[in-house]
Amino acid sequence: MRRAIFAIALLALTLPSQALARGEFDPTDEFEQHEWIPIHIGPLDLSITKAVVYLMLGSVLTMALGIVLMRWRLNVQPGTRQTYGETIYDVAQSQIAEQGLPSKAIGLWFPYVATLFLFIFVVNMIGFIPLPLTGETWHGFPVWGIYAATSSISVTLALAALTFVFTHFEGVRWNGPGRYFKSWIPDAPKPLLALIVPLEILGQIMRLISLSVRLFANMLAGHILILTFIGLMFILETVILAPFVITVATAFYIFEVVIVVGIQAFIFATLSAIYIGSAIEPQH
Amino acid sequence: MLATILAATSGDVTKAGKAIGLALGVGLGAAGAGVGIGLIFSSMIQAVARQPELRGELTGIQWLGFALTEAVVFYGLLGSILAFVLV
Numbered sequence: 001m002r003r004a005i006f007a008i009a010l011l012a013l014t015l016p017s018q019a020l021a022r023g024e025f026d027p028t029d030e031f032e033q034h035e036w037i038p039i040h041i042g043p044l045d046l047s048i049t050k051a052v053v054y055l056m057l058g059s060v061l062t063m064a065l066g067i068v069l070m071r072w073r074l075n076v077q078p079g080t081r082q083t084y085g086e087t088i089y090d091v092a093q094s095q096i097a098e099q100g101l102p103s104k105a106i107g108l109w110f111p112y113v114a115t116l117f118l119f120i121f122v123v124n125m126i127g128f129i130p131l132p133l134t135g136e137t138w139h140g141f142p143v144w145g146i147y148a149a150t151s152s153i154s155v156t157l158a159l160a161a162l163t164f165v166f167t168h169f170e171g172v173r174w175n176g177p178g179r180y181f182k183s184w185i186p187d188a189p190k191p192l193l194a195l196i197v198p199l200e201i202l203g204q205i206m207r208l209i210s211l212s213v214r215l216f217a218n219m220l221a222g223h224i225l226i227l228t229f230i231g232l233m234f235i236l237e238t239v240i241l242a243p244f245v246i247t248v249a250t251a252f253y254i255f256e257v258v259i260v261v262g263i264q265a266f267i268f269a270t271l272s273a274i275y276i277g278s279a280i281e282p283q284h
Numbered sequence: 285m286l287a288t289i290l291a292a293t294s295g296d297v298t299k300a301g302k303a304i305g306l307a308l309g310v311g312l313g314a315a316g317a318g319v320g321i322g323l324i325f326s327s328m329i330q331a332v333a334r335q336p337e338l339r340g341e342l343t344g345i346q347w348l349g350f351a352l353t354e355a356v357v358f359y360g361l362l363g364s365i366l367a368f369v370l371v
Contacts, residue, residue: 210355214352214358263347263350264351267352
């Protein structure tokens with residue numbers, strides 16, 4: 001069964017259907033956003049695009065995962081399903097939340113950090129499963145393809161902005177504005193402060209950028225890599241390359257699914273916990 | 285020498301420059317990140333060889349460091365793509 005699923009996934013990967021449909025191959029086609037259901041409210045553009053559909057699917061799957069693994073028919077003696085749920089919970093608590101959050105804030109912020117972990121993991125993961133959501137048809141059939149919502153900077157920037165806002169909100173709430181902003185100023189000789197304080201403020205803003213760009217660029221590069229290697233066949237218009245190209249693309253696919261998807265979700269959640277924790281209990 | 289090369293040049297030179305810039309940006313970023321990732325794993329091997337009982341605790345830190353270092357390539361990639369698209 002597992003082998004059959006793997007073979008089908010491979011087969012779907014080896015058919016870069018957009019290239020077949022259009023006649024020419026461009027790896028960036030995958031990342032174009034077309035308005036499927038236009039919703040415009042004044043200057044706001046709330047249209048349903050491919051990324052929005054993937055995000056909705058991701059949130060529904062995240063909720064289902066949480067309910068099925070961690071809420072549904074729990075026993076004192078855990079079965080296989082419950083063991084998976086407990087493992088995920090344990091990782092979220094001991095590896096992510098307790099790394100960064102102080103014990104007085106763990107009850108309040110553990111749900112947020114664990115949700116980030118699960119949600120980003122699920123959205124990354126469905127980005128590597130071929131789904132008929134490319135929005136194109138080939139002789140009447142919907143074309144299957146891979147696309148991750150997290151390979152769009154708007155999605156990751158929104159997630160990073162959540163953490164950014166919560167960090168400073170919590171810092172001010174627990175310490176008061178005076179003590180919190182004073183904690184940004186390190187112990188240094190007075191003349192140096194004029195140099196260090198702007199850097200410190202810049203560092204706070206750079207956190208927002210690095211947090212979002214890390215996830216976005218990782219997923220984008222992973223998808224471009226796989227698409228480009230398979231696309232070599234179509235760019236050079238030979239089938240002789242197929243064994244080489246498919247091997248390399250499969251290797252990158254496995255690397256992305258096994259390592260990058262989990263690691264990036266883990267990193268995003270851990271860094272969020274560390275940032276929020278360090279705002280609640282400043283060093284100085 | 286230069287005159288002959290310039291005389292032989294035809295086609296879109298700007299495009300070639302952009303392509304070279306993109307490749308250089310990503311390649312130099314990858315070189316730096318390669319050294320960094322190698323250092324992380326080498327110190328991990330040394331640490332586990334000296335104190336095998338700490339493996340569990342170290343693994344989390346190792347992957348954190350791996351992902352933070354690996355992201356450096358993507359900053360280079362992003363900068364290069366920006367230069368490629370905007371200039």
